[in-house]
Amino acid sequence: MIVRSKPGVWDVAFAVNGSILPRIAPHLVAIALISLLAVLAAMEHPGIFARISAIPxxxxxxxxxxxxxxxxxxxxxxxxxxxxxxxxxxxxxxxxxxxxxxxxxxxxxxxxxxxxxxxxxxxxxxxxxxxxxxxxxxxxxxxxxxxxxxxxxxxxxxxxxxxxxxxxxxxxxxxxxxxxxxxxxxxxxxxxxxxxxxxxVPFAYSLLLHRTALIFCVTLPFALAGSLDWWTLLPVLLVAYTFFGLDALGHELEAPFGLEPNAxxxxxxxxxxxxxxxxxxxxxxxxxxxxxxxxxxx
Amino acid sequence: MIVRSKPGVWDVAFAVNGSILPRIAPHLVAIALISLLAVLAAMEHPGIFARISAIPxxxxxxxxxxxxxxxxxxxxxxxxxxxxxxxxxxxxxxxxxxxxxxxxxxxxxxxxxxxxxxxxxxxxxxxxxxxxxxxxxxxxxxxxxxxxxxxxxxxxxxxxxxxxxxxxxxxxxxxxxxxxxxxxxxxxxxxxxxxxxxxxVPFAYSLLLHRTALIFCVTLPFALAGSLDWWTLLPVLLVAYTFFGLDALGHELEAPFGLEPNAxxxxxxxxxxxxxxxxxxxxxxxxxxxxxxxxxxx
Amino acid sequence: MIVRSKPGVWDVAFAVNGSILPRIAPHLVAIALISLLAVLAAMEHPGIFARISAIPxxxxxxxxxxxxxxxxxxxxxxxxxxxxxxxxxxxxxxxxxxxxxxxxxxxxxxxxxxxxxxxxxxxxxxxxxxxxxxxxxxxxxxxxxxxxxxxxxxxxxxxxxxxxxxxxxxxxxxxxxxxxxxxxxxxxxxxxxxxxxxxxVPFAYSLLLHRTALIFCVTLPFALAGSLDWWTLLPVLLVAYTFFGLDALGHELEAPFGLEPNAxxxxxxxxxxxxxxxxxxxxxxxxxxxxxxxxxxx
Amino acid sequence: MIVRSKPGVWDVAFAVNGSILPRIAPHLVAIALISLLAVLAAMEHPGIFARISAIPxxxxxxxxxxxxxxxxxxxxxxxxxxxxxxxxxxxxxxxxxxxxxxxxxxxxxxxxxxxxxxxxxxxxxxxxxxxxxxxxxxxxxxxxxxxxxxxxxxxxxxxxxxxxxxxxxxxxxxxxxxxxxxxxxxxxxxxxxxxxxxxxVPFAYSLLLHRTALIFCVTLPFALAGSLDWWTLLPVLLVAYTFFGLDALGHELEAPFGLEPNAxxxxxxxxxxxxxxxxxxxxxxxxxxxxxxxxxxx
Amino acid sequence: MIVRSKPGVWDVAFAVNGSILPRIAPHLVAIALISLLAVLAAMEHPGIFARISAIPxxxxxxxxxxxxxxxxxxxxxxxxxxxxxxxxxxxxxxxxxxxxxxxxxxxxxxxxxxxxxxxxxxxxxxxxxxxxxxxxxxxxxxxxxxxxxxxxxxxxxxxxxxxxxxxxxxxxxxxxxxxxxxxxxxxxxxxxxxxxxxxxVPFAYSLLLHRTALIFCVTLPFALAGSLDWWTLLPVLLVAYTFFGLDALGHELEAPFGLEPNAxxxxxxxxxxxxxxxxxxxxxxxxxxxxxxxxxxx
Incomplete structure (x- = not known):
């Protein structure tokens, strides 16, 4: 169990110890790279991307x-x-x-x-x-x-x-x-x-949500790149951080008797x-x- | 009960065993065919489809x-x-x-x-x-x-x-x-x-949600085809996978003493x-x- | 209690017995008529309806x-x-x-x-x-x-x-x-x-939700008629079916010892x-x- | 406790006894007046209101x-x-x-x-x-x-x-x-x-939700007046009825041993x-x- | 525990004692300053801000x-x-x-x-x-x-x-x-x-939600400044008040045996x-x- 007092301003900005961040860092880097790709593609072919609607x-x-x-x-x-x-x-x-x-x-x-x-x-x-x-x-x-x-x-x-x-x-x-x-x-x-x-928790559940979250985060940059340019990175990473973070945290809490930090x-x-x-x-x-x-x- | 460890990258991409995918595959194929139809129709009569709003x-x-x-x-x-x-x-x-x-x-x-x-x-x-x-x-x-x-x-x-x-x-x-x-x-x-x-769970409940999900997934491609062209397939299949998958999973969990894999x-x-x-x-x-x-x- | 197996494709399409449909059919017919009215009015006075936004x-x-x-x-x-x-x-x-x-x-x-x-x-x-x-x-x-x-x-x-x-x-x-x-x-x-x-369940609750659902379904066609024409019927009826159906089902389950089919x-x-x-x-x-x-x- | 049978069509339209309506009537009248003000202002200065987006x-x-x-x-x-x-x-x-x-x-x-x-x-x-x-x-x-x-x-x-x-x-x-x-x-x-x-329920909770609901309902007409004209009243009153009604009902149920009608x-x-x-x-x-x-x- | 009767109109408008407001006031002031900055920037460079969509x-x-x-x-x-x-x-x-x-x-x-x-x-x-x-x-x-x-x-x-x-x-x-x-x-x-x-409650949870709420409230003004001008302040402060207030209230309730007012x-x-x-x-x-x-x- 992580024993820390209420997170202050400093913690919110920089705490790594006790955060889920290290665990999902590889995913975030991958999503960032895909976003870059999407932005570059949108600059090359603005016509295609302008039509992708964010509503779905x-x-x-x-x-x-x-x-x-x-x-x-x-x-x-x-x-x-x-x-x-x-x-x-x-x-x-x-x-x-x-x-x-x-x-x-x-x-x-x-x-x-x-x-x-x-x-x-x-x-x-x-x-x-x-x-x-x-x-x-x-x-x-x-x-x-x-x-x-x-x-x-x-x-x-x-x-x-x-x-x-x-x-x-x-x-x-x-x-x-x-x-x-x-x-x-x-x-x-x-x-x-x-x-x-x-x-x-039933394996099929975890798998279904994992897959949906992954496809969602991988395709989101392509939907936003057309209108947001380089700003695309910000909402995409924020969304990926929230969804992957909650998913990883759920996995830690699912097995409360293990040896992970949140056990x-x-x-x-x-x-x-x-x-x-x-x-x-x-x-x-x-x-x-x-x-x-x-x-x-x- | 399906006994697998936390799904890794490989599982998320390709796991079939333990997934709900095989069970809902026929539905997904049907939805994909309908989407193709919608896209083709939208190409023929772009005027009609431009007016369909995605908001409802x-x-x-x-x-x-x-x-x-x-x-x-x-x-x-x-x-x-x-x-x-x-x-x-x-x-x-x-x-x-x-x-x-x-x-x-x-x-x-x-x-x-x-x-x-x-x-x-x-x-x-x-x-x-x-x-x-x-x-x-x-x-x-x-x-x-x-x-x-x-x-x-x-x-x-x-x-x-x-x-x-x-x-x-x-x-x-x-x-x-x-x-x-x-x-x-x-x-x-x-x-x-x-x-x-x-x-x-009361039969009328399951039926109502089944019907709504089905009509929703069948009509969704017609709403998106006008603006997304061939991209229509991606969000439609993702939505259908999530909704049909959760619906099928709910059915398996509803009867926990059966002989299905998640029982x-x-x-x-x-x-x-x-x-x-x-x-x-x-x-x-x-x-x-x-x-x-x-x-x-x- | 309704005793039926998991609804198959046929049931989803046509099951009436065990469905909540017969009970809310009059409401659906009324909503359909109002929708027709809205569509006709929108054809007569397209100017007014174009301004109604679907966002509220x-x-x-x-x-x-x-x-x-x-x-x-x-x-x-x-x-x-x-x-x-x-x-x-x-x-x-x-x-x-x-x-x-x-x-x-x-x-x-x-x-x-x-x-x-x-x-x-x-x-x-x-x-x-x-x-x-x-x-x-x-x-x-x-x-x-x-x-x-x-x-x-x-x-x-x-x-x-x-x-x-x-x-x-x-x-x-x-x-x-x-x-x-x-x-x-x-x-x-x-x-x-x-x-x-x-x-x-407190009467005021049921009444409040009843009223809101009713006003919502009655006014929805006027919001959509401007852009959807005859297609208005589809989303309006789907929404009305879902909301009225869940409302009626809630009423049946609320009194589990009665003589209704879901009791x-x-x-x-x-x-x-x-x-x-x-x-x-x-x-x-x-x-x-x-x-x-x-x-x-x- | 209010003892009434399931509300019929007549009740839904006109029931006052047992409804939460009398209790929130003053709020609704105030919101209606503010809406009128907003509509009149929007007619005077259409330029300002056109820019107010409904998305927030x-x-x-x-x-x-x-x-x-x-x-x-x-x-x-x-x-x-x-x-x-x-x-x-x-x-x-x-x-x-x-x-x-x-x-x-x-x-x-x-x-x-x-x-x-x-x-x-x-x-x-x-x-x-x-x-x-x-x-x-x-x-x-x-x-x-x-x-x-x-x-x-x-x-x-x-x-x-x-x-x-x-x-x-x-x-x-x-x-x-x-x-x-x-x-x-x-x-x-x-x-x-x-x-x-x-x-x-903690006082700060009730106060926070009260305040947010109030500011929301007071500012909503200004967001809608630009595009809806006199129609503004309908969604604003429906929203106010739902939010204020649920808020008032919550207050009655919070103290179940009192002398209010829903106690x-x-x-x-x-x-x-x-x-x-x-x-x-x-x-x-x-x-x-x-x-x-x-x-x-x- | 805060002992007050149901908040009346006066309380909703001005109550400070028992409110969560004093605790989150510094955050609100900071968000207000950032909003001012965003509005000024939007006036300088309207081109950039027009492209930022509110949908994400x-x-x-x-x-x-x-x-x-x-x-x-x-x-x-x-x-x-x-x-x-x-x-x-x-x-x-x-x-x-x-x-x-x-x-x-x-x-x-x-x-x-x-x-x-x-x-x-x-x-x-x-x-x-x-x-x-x-x-x-x-x-x-x-x-x-x-x-x-x-x-x-x-x-x-x-x-x-x-x-x-x-x-x-x-x-x-x-x-x-x-x-x-x-x-x-x-x-x-x-x-x-x-x-x-x-x-x-697991520390990583609180931290994740803290961070997401903070980044959200800090970036929101930039998304709205382009279309709302000085009106930006109103929705941003209302959102910040709600999210920061609920977050702070959650923290107080999390430790019910402490010496805070809501304990x-x-x-x-x-x-x-x-x-x-x-x-x-x-x-x-x-x-x-x-x-x-x-x-x-x-």
Whole structure:
């Protein structure tokens, strides 16, 4: 996640870090070259270009805006839902910790350390890392490497621990139901994150909008060159910057658990949970919270 | 579901697999022929065509964009809700498995295998397959063929099993309520999926937008031919590609449980549940996860 | 609900059944006549009409599209929420049946038949039918005719039956709470349906959009007649078809429990619940599911 | 709430009652006068007006439509959420009544009459009436006048009554939890209603849109007068009617608990609850349901 | 939060307090100067300016409206969700108080004062204040200064108190579960508020729209100066006022817990909770509710 304050005048003019500009720069250069070509052609054959009307471009441009806005809404909703799920994860961990505050220290240590392992395992799972390695430091029993879903298996271990506490009469059945409610919330989080990570916006959608935006930006200079001469560059680049920029940004937000600058800071949130859980277990020597690096918090 | 990475330059230019292009190709060819006709006619009778103004087309085109965007949002929301329901199914199965981890192996086997049968029965029900055959391998008791809703009947069997466990004192009433909570979640999933599958977007809506888009694309070349000559083809085909493409895509997303390329991968998700359930029952010899075939995951 | 497959080329051209066309035909004829008048007037007095600019119509037309799209979204959301509520009704009935599977046959019969009565009573209530008559065949005790809300009173009887089962120790208090959870879901459904049925989209909204659309379509031919001659008819009728059609469709969806072709199939859903409940009670002689009649499922 | 059937041709042409027209009539008259001025000025100095282009007005008009549509969606969502909250209130009262059907008549009378008092107290609170006076007839114990929130205090009394029933063993703890669930729903309703009533859409938003719409409508005639002469009045008034009408309607819907014609019928809903509760307590002499007066239901 | 009644004619014309105008005044002055420059240049070199077409500006302007509307929706949704969360906080405090009404006075005092401390601690946390100092007057035990999240730790203390009451048999396990349900709601509120406060709308989005709006407003006068002369100022300033105003307003709403005039009145809501809790504890000498100061409620 990019951590910057509200952009000031200076940022608006020159900010590169945190901008989508570097990513779409090649496209913009290509469009600029095509515009130059169009202007030169218009100077050679003014007759042909005078007849090209800008009206169909207005029509296509507006249609493209409407549909691209729809795709951006969908991508932003995925990104924000990802953040909501991790917020729910933080809440469930805190609530579980609060509801186990009168358990024996040993039991509580196993359970809360398990929650930390769940967070780090989920991060590794969502980012394609090594789940077993991420979980290992936090789980005493360990997870067999043949298990198809180690993070879920760890949650199962925590649940079994709670069931055993109930069976031995150490906690009331109602108390078990309350704790299990938080574990179900954690399952919801995992299932929701896997859903977002494994199900992109339909490919045909992205492709259709990509293609339309590309053809639109490539042909626009030919429509304007006849009347605007060298001024053609300005509106064409502004349009290309907006459309390509929103398209690229949509792609980044579509996969909120990745490693791109606009992705969610899973590592930082995992560390925050680790700090809170360890503090509740009485540890004084907490790891430091993660800080953004070059304005990007991972 | 089409499984492809972010489209690169090459894909944008030439990707056919995963594109909506093959489906709307006949329409595009027809529109191209009509455009040719319009251009030829405009060359014959330039007087008539000079008077046709493009302004009413701007108006209709924008109105069409706005309404088509609304229909696309509704169809995409159905598709995404379908995916959310199946995510909920996965979560409920995992939670149910976690909450039964201290039961006898025999009871647990019956229950978890029942969940697998529920998933495959639901898939068959949603895709018009043979529910009874899909359920049979997973259910010991079997389901009578006269039952109107076999998948729901299987869930009922699982619920009755839990009730009996409570009656015999093997599980606490609270524990029963916790388990039944997951079964209710599974009922929610089935009811939600049936709702989406049985209730399309109102037919009159689709028809109205279809007709307007068709008349618009058929008449557009006549409005542009007067001023654009052979260039007419470019904006007309771009508009037709965008409108027909979004319309066709909306139709695919409207029915998210079908067998079209953009439908949800029910088989793959069912297999994932099967693998997790069997692994929890201690089976080592798990079936392999389904892989996409020609970029399509079923 | 109109039950038709995806409209093919033939349907797009000629489908009347399921289309909104018959309903708005008088308006279209009127607009066509006004257009003829405008064209004739423009031929008589070309000077006046040449000065009428189409630009204010573009502005008004786009504003109208945006606001009409908003109203359509609101109406569609009501229709879809109505369907969601009935889906919830089906789910609650199934879950209640599953949770009572170990009760005595007599008790279960009373309860499940009560659920059927609830469905039919709710249908009658929402469609202005005779609630008491619809409930009577399913309720042993009967409902007093002076009761302000018979459907809710029937649900109260079912709830009281459950309370008595708990008081007599036939079911555990937790089991009672689980059953009552489904009855609360049924109350939610009834309350939600009554909310949609009794609270239309604000009248002033519908009136404002109606008026603007009407004035727009009536004046549009005068703006176009000067430049388009007899071609005026085509864009005017296309615009009128789209705006009047969406307006009429919005009105049908606004009241999803009515008897119009696009209303929800309450009868068919009630029959489906009846079939499932009777099957669970062991009845073999189930009523047949309702079939669509002239493509319309009631 | 305005209670009228779907507007027919006659209503569209002449309906005043239930229309937003009376409220914005002064604005429309002012705009008409300004238009006359513009037309007269354009006749005097045709040279100046010929140069004023309508294109910036198209741009501003479309931007204004988009933003006003957004504000209207937000206001309508508030209005509809208000209705949903009152629907939830009705559902919670019915469910609470159902769940107390086996209590002693005296206890039940106190509880259900308390619910009626809660409804009337909430109405008074939301409409700025006298809460204590509204509650008094329904509460035996009475509420001290120094209490900051009498409606919430009444709910607290009902909750305490339930707690005492549990303490005395008259109801099971689970039964208490079920009843308390409905009281929490009633707290949700009160909190939600207070939130809507106390937090308007940000003032700066309304002001910005107001100002832009006003300047737009005041300057539009000057842009059109040059080319349209006396016809200027028609599009200007249509635009002003649409924009001012939607703006005024947004304001009415923004405060759904007020006393304006489009506000929610809190009195009628309170009476409906009163009738159902009294009927369940065995009273035969129920107050009549409220009827709309001049098409307005309060 | 700005507390003003519906803006009247006077407000629309002259209101500064509560308007976004002061904040964007420097931008408007700069745009006005650029417009003057453009007009002067157009008078010097009319030939060049005559060729600049306004059509690309229409296209960009509409695209910008659509995307800015999307960003405004997202920001408003954050602001409104912030308000919903604080509404949930108020509801949970009231419900918790109602559910503890039969506890000993001492226990209840500790618990309800803890809730007040939670509210003030959360306010301090969200506004960057001193959490420990805000909590201290309300918590007997105190919170260690080394704790990473003091507000959450206070909630944990309340939860532990409830657990101990259950362990000592002073409340039933079910009663504990009911109380813990409210504490989980409070955890939800804290987690939700932290999510909104720590996760802004992606920076690249704001930057892209900022830049496009700026370039658009800076170049617009050059497009209009050729045909509008000194009238150029009017549409340019109106467009700049609308776009910059909505942009600035979006920024204020994006961070709903800040100290800007449009932020949510956390202090006033905290005081309202304090008054209700103290009143329930029998205190007569309640602090006065907070009043708006210069139309702004903090």
């Amino acid at each position: 471009f207005t029509l296509i441009g507006i249609a493209l805006s409407v549909f691209m806005s729809f795709r951006n809404s969908a991508c932003y909703a995925r990104w924000w839902e990802g953040r909501e799920l991790w917020g729910k994860l933080i809440i469930a961990c805190r609530s579980f910790a609060r509801q186990t505050s009168t358990l024996d220290d040993d039991d509580r240590r196993v359970l809360l350390r398990g929650l930390c392992g769940f967070c780090f395992g989920l991060t590794a799972r969502l980012r394609g890392g090594d789940e077993l390695a991420a979980i290992k430091p936090w789980s005493d029993g360990g997870i067999a490497s043949s298990v198809p879903n180690p993070t879920s298996a760890l949650l199962s271990q925590i649940g079994t621990h709670c069931l055993i506490l109930m069976k031995r009469g150490r906690i009331d059945p109602i108390h078990y139901a309350v704790l299990e409610g938080q574990l179900t919330a954690l399952s919801d989080v995992q299932g929701g994150c896997e859903r977002i990570a494994s199900t992109p 969610l800071p899973l590592d930082a949130m995992g560390r925050a949970i680790e700090r809170e859980m360890l503090s509740l277990l009485g540890e004084r020597d907490l790891p430091a919270p993660l800080e953004p690096c070059h304005n990007v918090l991972m | 087309f701007t108006l209709i085109g924008i109105a069409l964009s706005v309404f088509m965007s609304f229909r696309n949002s509704a169809c995409y929301a159905r598709w995404w809700e379908g995916r959310e329901l199946w995510g909920k199914l996965i979560i409920a199965c995992r939670s149910f498995a976690r909450q039964t981890s201290t039961l006898d192996d025999d009871d647990r086997r019956v229950l978890l295998r029942g969940l697998c049968g529920f998933c495959f029965g639901l898939t068959a029900r949603l895709r018009g397959g043979d529910e009874l055959a899909a359920i049979k391998p997973w259910s010991d008791g079997g389901i009578a063929s006269s039952v109107p809703n076999p998948t729901s009947a299987l869930l009922s069997q699982i619920g009755t099993h839990c009730l009996i466990l409570m009656k015999r004192g093997r599980i606490d009433p609270i524990h029963y309520a916790v388990l039944e909570g997951q079964l209710t979640a599974l009922s929610d999933v089935q009811g939600g999926c049936e709702r989406i599958a049985s209730t399309p 949800l991968p029910l088989d793959a998700m069912g297999r994932a549940i099967e693998r997790e359930m069997l692994s929890l029952l201690g089976e080592r010899d798990l079936p392999a996860p389904l892989e996409p075939c020609h970029n399509v995951l079923m | 119509f573009t502005l008004i037309g786009i504003a109208l599209s945006v606001f009409m799209s908003f109203r359509n979204s609101a109406c569609y959301a009501r229709w879809w929420e109505g369907r969601e509520l009935w889906g919830k009704l089906i789910i609650a009935c199934r879950s209640f049946a599953r949770q009572t599977s170990t009760l005595d046959d007599d008790d279960r019969r009373v309860l499940l038949r009560g659920l059927c009565g609830f469905c039919f009573g709710l249908t009658a209530r929402l469609r202005g039918g005779d609630e008491l008559a619809a409930i009577k065949p399913w309720s042993d005790g009967g409902i007093a005719s002076s009761v302000p809300n018979p459907t809710s009173a029937l649900l109260s009887q079912i709830g009281t039956h459950c309370l008595i089962l708990m008081k007599r120790g036939r079911i555990d208090p937790i089991h009672y709470a689980v059953l009552e959870g489904q009855l609360t879901a049924l109350s939610d459904v009834q309350g939600g349906c009554e909310r949609i049925a009794s609270t239309p 929800l199939p309450l009868d068919a859903m009630g029959r489906a619940i009846e079939r499932e409940m009777l099957s669970l009670l062991g009845e073999r002689d189930l009523p047949a599911p309702l079939e669509p009649c002239h493509n319309v499922l009631m | 007005f198209t741009l501003i008009g479309i931007a204004l439509s988009v933003f006003m549509s957004f504000r209207n969606s937000a206001c309508y969502a508030r209005w509809w959420e208000g209705r949903e909250l009152w629907g939830k209130l009705i559902i919670a009262c019915r469910s609470f009544a159902r769940q107390t059907s086996t209590l002693d008549d005296d206890d039940r009378r106190v509880l259900l009459r308390g619910l009626c008092g809660f409804c009337f107290g909430l109405t008074a609170r939301l409409r700025g009436g006298d809460e204590l006076a509204a509650i008094k007839p329904w509460s035996d114990g009475g509420i001290a006048s120094s209490v900051p929130n009498p409606t919430s205090a009444l709910l607290s009394q009902i909750g305490t009554h339930c707690l005492i029933l549990m303490k005395r063993g008259r109801i099971d703890p689970i039964h208490y939890a079920v009843l308390e669930g409905q009281l929490t729903a009633l707290s949700d309703v009160q909190g939600g209603c207070e939130r809507i009533a106390s937090t308007p 929610l019928p809190l009195d009628a809903m309170g009476r409906a609850i009163e009738r159902e509760m009294l009927s369940l307590l065995g009273e035969r002499d129920l107050p009549a349901p409220l009827e709309p007066c001049h098409n307005v239901l309060m | 500006f229409t296209l960009i302007g509409i695209a910008l409206s659509v995307f800015m509307s999307f960003r405004n929706s997202a920001c408003y949704a954050r602001w409104w969700e912030g308000r919903e969360l604080w509404g949930k906080l108020i509801i949970a405090c009231r419900s918790f108080a109602r559910q503890t009404s039969t506890l000993d006075d001492d226990d209840r005092r500790v618990l309800l004062r803890g809730l007040c401390g939670f509210c003030f601690g959360l306010t301090a946390r969200l506004r960057g204040g001193d959490e420990l100092a805000a909590i201290k007057p309300w918590s007997d035990g105190g919170i260690a200064s080394s704790v990473p999240n003091p507000t959450s730790a206070l909630l944990s203390q309340i939860g532990t108190h409830c657990l101990i009451l259950m362990k000592r048999g002073r409340i039933d396990p079910i009663h504990y579960a009911v109380l813990e349900g409210q504490l989980t709601a409070l955890s939800d509120v804290q987690g939700g508020c932290e999510r909104i406060a720590s996760t802004p 949510l009145p956390l202090d006033a809501m905290g005081r309202a909770i304090e008054r209700e809790m103290l009143s329930l504890l029998g205190e007569r000498d309640l602090p006065a509710p907070l009043e708006p100061c210069h139309n702004v409620l903090m």
